[in-house]
Amino acid sequence: MTQALDLSYIPGTNDSLRSFDLHVPSLHTARESPMIIFVHGGAWRSEDKSQYQALARNLAEASNAPVLVPNYRLTPSVPTLETQFLHPGHAEDILHFLDFITSGAWPGVPELKFTPTGRGLYLLGHSAGAHILSSIFLDSSAAFPSLTPPPAVLKAARGIVMTEGIYDIDLLLAKFPNYRQWFIAAVFGDRASYADASTTGLALREGSPEDLRWLVIHSKGDTLVDQPQSDAIVAHLRTLYGGGAAADARVTRNVDQFDMEHNDVLSAPLYIDVIRAFVAEGKE
Structure with a gap:
């Protein structure tokens, strides 16, 4: 296993919150390889890429593909007018990262340059990370034009896996009203409705790959985010793809195999197996 840690994806900066880790499996040789990207959750306010090094190593060895884990700037636990950091800033950082990766310009790590062509990118988002990815790869440009991905980012995407995700914020608050003061108001602003920031009403991006696949995972044991979130995004995606066999x-949809708490899903060997199989299916 080869690792390169704390690589900046904003040229000319040394910001740990805008850096990423790269994990390359020991048997990896192909430059034209798929790459796996894991976007962490934490309610847009916590967690760090360093917490997912074991997960990244296990994913890399199981899939024989490089795994990249980016950080992004976080909303302070007690924001002030000077320190507040609102949506879509977190997703903008991840989009900057994806733009950097697909540019092929990786200064400082020439021996670890991988061009995400051919096999492309497999993007994994957990919890808030799932909202970030769906905000980028579905068309949120009417409300948040800064989240419009460059053509190279769209072209590179082959698969998106969203686990224990948040998608419909108003629906989430109907079930968990205390989340408004816990993190939603700090991240999205304190307002009556968050329909514009929800991803269950967004269209497909123009230019999305015709073979882009989505996998939505939800654990029956998750007490922090309820299954109606995943049900809502699955129903919406199926409608976007026309329903039936095409969808x-x-x-x-995977809502029957996992039965553990919100964060524990990522520690389960089954999670590694499901991701490995999803990536392998894309190689066929």
Whole structure:
């Protein structure tokens, strides 16, 4: 296993919150390889890429693909007018990262340059990370034009896996009203509705790959985010792809295999197996 840690994705900066870690499996040789990117959760306010080094190593060895884990700037626990950091800033950082990766320009690590062409990118988002990815890869440009991905980013995407995700914020608050003061108001502003920031009403991006596949995972044991979140995004994605067999080929739902708490899903060997199989299916 080869690792390169704390690589900046904003040229000319040395900001740990805008850096990423790269994990390359020991048997990896192909430059034209798929790459796996894991975007962490933490309610847009916590967690760090360093917490996911074991997960990244296990994913890399199981899939024989490089795994990249980016950080992004976080909303302070007690924001002030001077320190507040609102949506879409977190997703903008991840989009900067994806733009950097697909540019092929990786200064400082020439021996670890991988061009995400051919096999492309497999993007994994957990919790808030799932909202970030769906905000980028579905068309949120009407409300948040800064989240419009460059063509190279869209072209590179082959698969998106969203686990224990938040998608419909108003629906989430109907179930968990205390989340408004816990993190939603700090991240999205304190307002009556968050329909514009929810991803369950967004269209497909123009230019999205015709073979892009989605996998939505939800654990029966999750007490922090309820299954209606995942049900809502699956129903929406299936509608976008026309339903029936066409949607079956593009959208997969996994809500029966996992039975553990919100964060524990990522520690389960089953999670590694499911991701490995999803990536392998894309190689066929």
